[in-house]
Amino acid sequence: MATASRLENLARQLWVPAVLWVLLLIVYFLAQFVLSAQYTGIVLNLFITTVLVLGLQVFSGNSGILSFGHIAFAALGAYLSALLTIPVGIKRTTFLEMPGFLKWILDVEMGTLSSTLVSGLFAAVVALIVATPIVRLRGVPAGIATLALLVIVFTFNIQTTSITRGTSTMIGVPATTTISSAFLWALVAVVVAFAYQASRRGMRLRASRENEAAARSVGVNVPFERGVGWVLSAFLMGVGGALYGHYIIAFSAGEFYFAATFNIVLMLVIGGLTSVSGAVVGVIFITVVKEILRNIENGALDGRYPGLTELVLAAILIFVLVKRPRGLTAGHEIPWPRDWAMPRWASRRRGAAAADNQVADVT
Amino acid sequence: MASRRPTSDSESRQEHTIQDVIQTAVDSISYGALYALMALSLALLFSVMGLMNFAYGELIMVGGYTMFILRDDSWVLLLVITIVVVTVISVLMERIAFRPLRDASPNTLLVASFAVSYGLQQLAYMTVGPIPKGVSPYPWLVESLDILGISVSRLSIITFVVTIALLIAVTAGLNRTMLGIQLRASTEDFDMARLVGVRANRVIVAAFAITGVLAGVVALCYVSRSGSVSPTLGQGPLLVAFVGGVIGGLGSLTGATIGGFLLGAAVTALQATLPTDLSSYTTLFAFSAVIAILVLRPSGLFARRAVREA
Numbered sequence: 300m301a302t303a304s305r306l307e308n309l310a311r312q313l314w315v316p317a318v319l320w321v322l323l324l325i326v327y328f329l330a331q332f333v334l335s336a337q338y339t340g341i342v343l344n345l346f347i348t349t350v351l352v353l354g355l356q357v358f359s360g361n362s363g364i365l366s367f368g369h370i371a372f373a374a375l376g377a378y379l380s381a382l383l384t385i386p387v388g389i390k391r392t393t394f395l396e397m398p399g400f401l402k403w404i405l406d407v408e409m410g411t412l413s414s415t416l417v418s419g420l421f422a423a424v425v426a427l428i429v430a431t432p433i434v435r436l437r438g439v440p441a442g443i444a445t446l447a448l449l450v451i452v453f454t455f456n457i458q459t460t461s462i463t464r465g466t467s468t469m470i471g472v473p474a475t476t477t478i479s480s481a482f483l484w485a486l487v488a489v490v491v492a493f494a495y496q497a498s499r500r501g502m503r504l505r506a507s508r509e510n511e512a513a514a515r516s517v518g519v520n521v522p523f524e525r526g527v528g529w530v531l532s533a534f535l536m537g538v539g540g541a542l543y544g545h546y547i548i549a550f551s552a553g554e555f556y557f558a559a560t561f562n563i564v565l566m567l568v569i570g571g572l573t574s575v576s577g578a579v580v581g582v583i584f585i586t587v588v589k590e591i592l593r594n595i596e597n598g599a600l601d602g603r604y605p606g607l608t609e610l611v612l613a614a615i616l617i618f619v620l621v622k623r624p625r626g627l628t629a630g631h632e633i634p635w636p637r638d639w640a641m642p643r644w645a646s647r648r649r650g651a652a653a654a655d656n657q658v659a660d661v662t
Numbered sequence: 663m664a665s666r667r668p669t670s671d672s673e674s675r676q677e678h679t680i681q682d683v684i685q686t687a688v689d690s691i692s693y694g695a696l697y698a699l700m701a702l703s704l705a706l707l708f709s710v711m712g713l714m715n716f717a718y719g720e721l722i723m724v725g726g727y728t729m730f731i732l733r734d735d736s737w738v739l740l741l742v743i744t745i746v747v748v749t750v751i752s753v754l755m756e757r758i759a760f761r762p763l764r765d766a767s768p769n770t771l772l773v774a775s776f777a778v779s780y781g782l783q784q785l786a787y788m789t790v791g792p793i794p795k796g797v798s799p800y801p802w803l804v805e806s807l808d809i810l811g812i813s814v815s816r817l818s819i820i821t822f823v824v825t826i827a828l829l830i831a832v833t834a835g836l837n838r839t840m841l842g843i844q845l846r847a848s849t850e851d852f853d854m855a856r857l858v859g860v861r862a863n864r865v866i867v868a869a870f871a872i873t874g875v876l877a878g879v880v881a882l883c884y885v886s887r888s889g890s891v892s893p894t895l896g897q898g899p900l901l902v903a904f905v906g907g908v909i910g911g912l913g914s915l916t917g918a919t920i921g922g923f924l925l926g927a928a929v930t931a932l933q934a935t936l937p938t939d940l941s942s943y944t945t946l947f948a949f950s951a952v953i954a955i956l957v958l959r960p961s962g963l964f965a966r967r968a969v970r971e972a
Contacts, residue, residue, distance in 0.1 A: 432953050435957055436956055438768055439712070440956045442714075458942050565777075568773055606785070607784075609784040610788060616777040617777050617781075620766065
C-alpha cells in the first residue's frame with residue numbers, strides 16, 4: 300500500500316534523530332529525577348560535549364577529513380560570548396587595554412541566547428575566512444593544517460591579553476548555561492547534524508569522502524561542499540564553546556587546546572566518525588567510562604595516580620583503532636527495527652571491509 | 663615554544679657585543695642542528711610508514727626524566743642509559759601502538775600517535791607529577807670556553823659538534839649500509855621495497871630505533887640547556903621540528919632536515935634577540951606558513967615529492 304510505505308519512509312527518516320532525542324531525554328531525566336545532585340554537572344557537561352562532538356562530526360564525519368582544529372572555533376565562541384555578556388561595569392574595569400576597534404564591546408550587554416547565536420555565527424564567519432586553504436587539502440596534510448589552525452588561535456588567545464586575558468581566567472562571565480538549556484542545544488545539534496547529513500549537500504560531501512575522483516566526475520564541487528560542512532560545523536562549535544564558557548565561567552586560553560581537542564576526537568572516533576549516532580554514542584560511552592575511571596582514581600586509589608583516567612582513555616582509543624577502526628557503531632546509524640534481523644552496525648566485518656582502501660599485505 | 667624559553671643567556675641582555683653575537687650564532691647553529699635531527703626523525707617515520715609521530719616529543723620528555731633520575735651519577739652512565747631508555751621506549755611504541763595499525767590509513771595513524779603522545783604525558787603526570795623537576799647540568803658543562811678571546815658556553819659547542827656529527831653519521835649510514843639503503847628505498851616507495859624483498863618489520867623497527875637514538879641525544883642536549891623537565895616538555899621542540907619539517911617537506915629526508923635546521927636556527931636567534939612579547943607571536947606566523955606551504959607547495963620548499971595523502 301502506497302500510503303503505508305510512504306508513512307514508513309517518513310518514519311524511517313525520522314527514526315535516527317528520534318532515537319537519539321529519546322536517548323538524550325533519558326539521560327536528562329536520569330539527571331533530573333534519579334541521579335543525585337553531584338551528577339548534574341557531569342550530565343550538563345555531557346550535553347555541551349554532545350554539541351561540540353556533533354559539530355566536529357558535521358565536518359569530519361561527512362568529509363572524512365579528521366580535524367584537530369575545531370576546538371579553536373569553540374574557543375572563539377566562548378570568548379566572544381563572554382565578552383558580549385559580562386556586565387558592563389566589570390568589563391570597563393577589567394579590560395582597560397581593549398584595542399580601539401573592539402571598544403564598542405565594553406558597552407554591550409547581551410542576553411545569553413542571542414550572544415550564543417552571535418558566537419556561533421562569528422565562529423562560522425572565521426571558518427569561512429580560513430576555509431579557502433583548508434578545503435583544498437585532504438588526508439594527513441589536512442589534519443596538519445587544522446592542527447596549525449588550533450595552534451594559531453591558541454597562540455593568539457594566550458598572547459592577546461588585552462582581549463582574552465591570556466593565561467588569566469575571564470572574570471564576571473554569567474553562569475547561564477543550565478542543564479535544560481544545554482539539553483535543548485544538544486537536541487538542536489542532533490537535528491542540525493542529521494539534517495545536513497541527509498541533505499543533498501551532505502550527500503555530495505559524503506560521496507567525496509568515499510571516492511573523491513568519482514564524486515568530482517559526477518559534478519560535485521568537492522572544495523565547495525567541504526567548505527559548507529566546515530562553516531556549518533564551526534557554527535555548532537561556536538555555540539558549544541559559548542555554552543561551555545557560560546558553564547565553567549572562569550576559563551583561560553589553555554582550556555581550548557590539546558586536551559580539549561583530544562577529548563572530542565576521542566569521543567567521535569570511538570563512537571564512529573561517519574555517523575551522527577556514533578557521535579552521540581561516543582559522548583555517552585566515554586562520559587560513563589570517564590566517571591567510572593575517575594571514581595576509581597579518586598576512590599580506591601585515593602588520588603595517588605592523577606592522570607590515570609586520561610591514560611586509560613588513550614589506551615582505549617588505541618585499542619578501538621586496532622580492533623574496531625570505524626568505531627563502536629562501525630560508522631552506521633542506529634538501524635530501523637525491521638532491519639535488526641541483519642544488524643549491520645553490530646557486524647564488524649562489514650564495517651572493516653568498507654574501511655579505507657588498505658595496502659595489501661605482501662610479506 | 664614560547665613558554666619554555668631557555669634561561670642560560672639571561673646576563674647577555676645588556677648590550678650586543680661581538681661576544682653576544684657570536685654566542686647567539688653558535689647557539690642558533692647548534693640548536694638548528696638539534697631541530698634538524700628531530701625533523702629528520704619525523705620525516706623518516708613519515709616516509710617509511712606514513713606516520714606523523716606526535717609522540718616523538720614525549721620521547722624527549724622520557725629522556726629528560728631519565729636524566730632527572732640519574733642526575734647524580736657519572737655523565738657517562740647518564741649519557742648511555744638515557745639513550746638506551748629512549749630508544750627502548752621508541753621501539754616499544756612501535757610494537758604496542760603502531761604495529762597493530764601497520765596497514766591502517768594515515769589518518770588513523772595520526773590519531774593513534776596523538777593518543778600515544780597524550781597517554782605518555784599522562785603517565786608522566788601520574789608518576790612524577792606536574793611540577794617541573796630541575797635537572798642542573800654538570801658545572802663543567804655550562805662553563806664558558808675561551809676561543810680566540812671570545813667565550814662561548816661549552817654546552818653550545820658540545821651540542822654543535824654532537825649534532826653535526828650525528829647528522830653526518832646518519833647520512834653516511836643511510837647511504838652506505840645495507841639497512842640504510844633499504845630504509846631509503848622504503849621512504850621512496852614502501853610497497854615496492856617490500857616486493858623486492860625488504861623486510862617490513864626490520865625496516866620499521868630500525869626506523870623507530872634510529873629515531874629513538876636521535877631523540878635520546880636531543881633530550882640530552884635540550885634538557886641540559888633548559889635545566890628542567892615537565893610532562894609537556896616535548897611539545898615545544900616537537901612543534902618547531904614539525905613545522906620545520908613541513909616547510910622543508912616531510913616526504914623527503916634532506917628537505918625536512920634543511921627545513922628543521924633553518925627554522926630551528928631562526929627560532930633560537932629570534933628568541934635571543936626579539937623582546938619576549940614579540941617573539942611569542944612568531945609561533946603564529948610559523949603555523950600560518952605551514953598552512954600556506956601545505957596548500958601552495960605540498961612537497962615542501964626543498965623537496966620534490968608530495969607529502970603522502972590518504
